[in-house]
Amino acid sequence: MNIDWASTSHMTEIDPTKPLPADIGILEETDLVIIGGSDGVTQTATDNVVQQVRGSFPDLPLVQEPYASAQISGETTASVDWIVVPVVFNGDRDHFVGNHVRMLSQLGSDLEALLGQDVSVMDVVEKLVPVGYVIQNTNSKAASIAGVSDSLSVAQVRGAALATEIFYDFPIFHVDYAGMFGGTADTTAAATYFEDTALLYSGGIDSAQKATDVLAAGADAIVVNECFHENVDAFTQTTRISPSQI
Amino acid sequence: MNIDWASTSHMTEIDPTKPLPADIGILEETDLVIIGGSDGVTQTATDNVVQQVRGSFPDLPLVQEPYASAQISGETTASVDWIVVPVVFNGDRDHFVGNHVRMLSQLGSDLEALLGQDVSVMDVVEKLVPVGYVIQNTNSKAASIAGVSDSLSVAQVRGAALATEIFYDFPIFHVDYAGMFGGTADTTAAATYFEDTALLYSGGIDSAQKATDVLAAGADAIVVNECFHENVDAFTQTTRISPSQI
Numbered sequence: 001m002n003i004d005w006a007s008t009s010h011m012t013e014i015d016p017t018k019p020l021p022a023d024i025g026i027l028e029e030t031d032l033v034i035i036g037g038s039d040g041v042t043q044t045a046t047d048n049v050v051q052q053v054r055g056s057f058p059d060l061p062l063v064q065e066p067y068a069s070a071q072i073s074g075e076t077t078a079s080v081d082w083i084v085v086p087v088v089f090n091g092d093r094d095h096f097v098g099n100h101v102r103m104l105s106q107l108g109s110d111l112e113a114l115l116g117q118d119v120s121v122m123d124v125v126e127k128l129v130p131v132g133y134v135i136q137n138t139n140s141k142a143a144s145i146a147g148v149s150d151s152l153s154v155a156q157v158r159g160a161a162l163a164t165e166i167f168y169d170f171p172i173f174h175v176d177y178a179g180m181f182g183g184t185a186d187t188t189a190a191a192t193y194f195e196d197t198a199l200l201y202s203g204g205i206d207s208a209q210k211a212t213d214v215l216a217a218g219a220d221a222i223v224v225n226e227c228f229h230e231n232v233d234a235f236t237q238t239t240r241i242s243p244s245q246i
Numbered sequence: 247m248n249i250d251w252a253s254t255s256h257m258t259e260i261d262p263t264k265p266l267p268a269d270i271g272i273l274e275e276t277d278l279v280i281i282g283g284s285d286g287v288t289q290t291a292t293d294n295v296v297q298q299v300r301g302s303f304p305d306l307p308l309v310q311e312p313y314a315s316a317q318i319s320g321e322t323t324a325s326v327d328w329i330v331v332p333v334v335f336n337g338d339r340d341h342f343v344g345n346h347v348r349m350l351s352q353l354g355s356d357l358e359a360l361l362g363q364d365v366s367v368m369d370v371v372e373k374l375v376p377v378g379y380v381i382q383n384t385n386s387k388a389a390s391i392a393g394v395s396d397s398l399s400v401a402q403v404r405g406a407a408l409a410t411e412i413f414y415d416f417p418i419f420h421v422d423y424a425g426m427f428g429g430t431a432d433t434t435a436a437a438t439y440f441e442d443t444a445l446l447y448s449g450g451i452d453s454a455q456k457a458t459d460v461l462a463a464g465a466d467a468i469v470v471n472e473c474f475h476e477n478v479d480a481f482t483q484t485t486r487i488s489p490s491q492i
Contacts (some may be wrong), residue, residue: 085413089347093339100413101335105405124413159351166371167331168414169348 003061005198005220008032009246010211011241013202013225018044021232024056029239032061032222035080038142040237043071050079065131067145077127086133087170089160092147102132132173133163136186137203140178141209151244154189161190165197177203179226181210184217191218206234208241215246249307251444254278255492256457256485259306259311259448259471260299262291267399269477270302275485278307280469281326289317296325307465311377314345323373332379333416334405338393346376377418378410379461382432383449386424400435407436411443418437423449425472427456437464452480455489461492 012030014020015037027033033053035046039125047062051061064071064080069172077083104125135143136151143149152160157175173194175186181204190199201214202223214222227234259274261283273279279299281292290308299308315425323329324460334341350371381389382397389395390402398406403421410419419440421432427450436445447460448469460468473480 011491043488089343093342095344096339097335101402101405101409104408104413105402123357128413130413156347156351159347162371163343163347166349167350167374167376169376 003032003198008061008223009215009241011221011223012228012235013080013223014049014228015225016041016049017082018229019050020049021228021235022106024052025234026232026236026239027053027057028227029236030060031221031222032047032063033057034063034065034084036065036225038140038145041067041071043076046071046076048074054079063232067142074155080127083127084128084129084131084172086146086174087130088133088135088146088148089163090134090148090150090152090156093134095146128173130168130170131200132160132168132170132197133185134160134173134175135176135178136182137178137180142176142178152186154185157186158189158192161197161199162193163197165193170212171196171200172200174202174224175221177201179206181206185214187217187219205238206231208237211238212241212245215241247409249278249444254307255461255467255487257446257467257469258474258481259469260295260474261471262287262295266295266298267474267481269478270298272478272485273299273306274473275304275482276306276470277467278309279303280309280311280330280334282298282311282471284313284386285390287313287317289322291323292317292324296426300325309355313388326373328375329373330418331376332392332420333376333414334379334381334392334394334399334468335409336380336394336396336402341392372400375418376414376416377446378406378414378416378443379420379422380406380432381422381424382428383422383424388422388424388440389393398432401431404435404438407443407445408439411439411441416443418444418446418471420446420448422469423447426450430459433460433463433465440464451484452477454483457484458491461487 008031011032013034013036017037017040062080063082063084064076065084135148161173164170175231187201198220200221201219205211205222205224206227211222222239254274254277257278258278259282263286281295285479308326309328310322311330359366407419410416433447439485444466446467446469447465451457451468451470452473457468470484
């Protein structure tokens with residue numbers, strides 16, 4: 001994964017199950033698009049959004065963040081730059097290791113048969129990027145899917161961040177407040193030890209002030225989601241930040 | 247971790263709770279020593295073995311493999327080259343992520359107070375090495391400690407190996423048959439996709455033939471344990487392998 005973090009501070013997460021804004025030209029101001037969602041996402045809906053975004057912005061980095069392996073297809077793999085796979089620190093066993101090993105066991109078996117046809121397992125899976133993930137809104141759909149029953153304390157977020165930086169070595173650590181704004185304490189704590197890891201924050205960012213605060217606290221990038229679908233003006237505000245304030 | 251795998255094919259795992267052989271000079275034939283054990287290991291017993299091995303073989307690479315964070319001390323950290331921490335693919339949640347994050351949260355908190363005294367968290371933890379681990383003898387003490395109820399099929403071992411190589415990126419993958427010899431099928435399967443990951447096998451290796459078979463199947467190194475304590479002749483056999491047979 002070779003994201004230039006110096007020029008990637010604003011990401012937009014699109015939920016394929018929700019209507020797109022009338023003019024997706026507002027994506028011109030974002031640095032990267034994530035096709036995400038956490039409920040009822042289908043391969044068809046995903047491919048549809050991928051095509052629209054690619055059609056309007058052929059050079060915009062495009063990432064899929066599936067929550068189930070059924071959402072990953074050869075078509076998606078060919079269309080997106082990366083497939084990020086959350087490894088949920090405060091989720092259940094399946095969402096830290098179980099699903100991932102099952103997916104790769106299956107992939108290994110499927111591809112065994114193809115190896116004679118010049119398809120390399122490594123080619124197919126090289127787009128997979130693990131993301132150390134913390135879900136802090138225990139009432140969210142994301143928490144329910146990942147088996148999250150407790151949010152992490154600030155000290156635990158710092159511990160999970162340290163574990164990511166020096167132990168698990170995931171390239172990205174993501175603090176997700178899933179639908180609500182969580183302030184900057186977790187971002188400040190997680191940023192303490194980061195040298196190699198990029199730090200993302202999402203949840204409730206709907207103004208230039210919140211965007212600026214989180215970036216100033218140490219996030220490499222903010223992920224803006226709900227207001228892209230629901231409030232074009234608020235979304236546009238989050239993209240218009242003066243670098244001098246960060 | 248900078249092990250030269252080309253010259254490291256034989257490792258000896260010493261259990262500090264068991265008596266050492268009369269002459270530990272037999273370690274001259276091994277390439278690396280792991281201070282391990284899985285029951286009743288204390289910090290004192292560990293330090294004792296570390297001193298004896300360091301006294302006789304000052305240049306032999308020395309690794310601690312603790313199964314509980316209470317076994318890790320500043321003294322140990324200073325004395326050993328690495329502290330390998332198993333991440334057990336078929337263990338319970340605690341043994342894949344829970345214990346590790348708790349340990350690093352604690353370490354982060356403890357060291358906060360020391361940061362003003364020129365102690366860097368990164369200095370202390372830089373010796374920690376994660377090892378993707380599979381425990382295949384479900385009746386062993388190791389399985390009981392790590393919450394392993396099921397061994398993995400050959401396809402699942404291959405999946406866990408692929409997950410290690412391209413997703414979790416642990417530098418080492420270890421198949422442990424914990425007290426019994428498990429043959430070579432898992433080693434062959436795990437070796438399929440390895441380019442960056444080193445592959446270790448342990449369990450019941452007590453002859454030159456078994457050692458040769460496992461290395462020929464693709465293991466970078468074998469880990470010999472029981473017979474070091476129990477059968478010096480068998481141990482010595484495992485160290486005398488003709489490279490031409492591998």
